[in-house]
Amino acid sequence: MKPDHIAVARHSMLLVAAPEAVVQSVLASARLREFDRGGTIFLQGERATAIYIVAEGWVKLYRIAPNGAEAVVGVFTKGRSFGEAVAFRHDVYPVSAEAVTDCSLIRIEAEAFLRLLRDNPEVAIMMLSATYVHLQSLVMQVEALKAQTGAQRVAEFLLELAPCKVGACEVVLPYDKVLIAGRLGMKPESLSRAFARLRDQGVTIRQNNAAIEDVVALRAFADEDPAAAWAR
Helix, strand or coil, X not given: CCHHHHHHHHCCCCCCCCCXXXXXXXXXXXXXXXXXXXXXXXXXXXXXXXXXXXXXXXXXXXXXXXXXXXXXXXXXXXXXXXXXXXXXXXXXXXXXXXXXXXXXXXXXXXXXXXXXXXXXXXXXXXXXXXXXHHHHHHHHHHHHHHHCCHHHHHHHHHHHHCCCCCCCEEEECCCCXXXXXXXXXXXXXXXXXXXXXXXXXXXXXXXXXXXXXXXXXXXXXXXXXXXXXXXX
């Protein structure tokens, strides 16, 4: 791996709190894998043998329901890890993983990590910390689905990507609108209606760019009572 890939791995949630000796041991056997956009990383039901850290690009995790519908569970980018919990249990992947863009992933063999876990309890803390972050993310997704309107969820999504905390700024949408809709628990047509509603909040969508007139005002809209938001 290149030095910048190693730096990304060191600062990932999985390794950021680990002692240097543990980081070196983990990365000694790690390998960089390249995937083209649309490439399959693993499939739901496959035996979990590895943990991944995103070095470049975007990856989506999704499940296929019995009726064939796709449910997006998460979308990860540079520095995020996935596959930890099931790999440590020698379980099967409960989701599939696909490259949303051309991407580079750091693959860590689960067995190598387990050997370290047996010798160093601090590795268990690393694993628990990464798993907690995933759980917290899922809880926040459920809360948003229950407590926010579609327009508020889209506003929250744009604010997560916004490069500034106040004033006006422009956001580049990192992947296509169909995936954004899936990530936010919406149909593509509902996403279009949400974008239209956000015009009144100073948001203008042009292809893959979103111009925000006032980040603070958009934050206030995302955080307000959904009943008030629906009335707009």
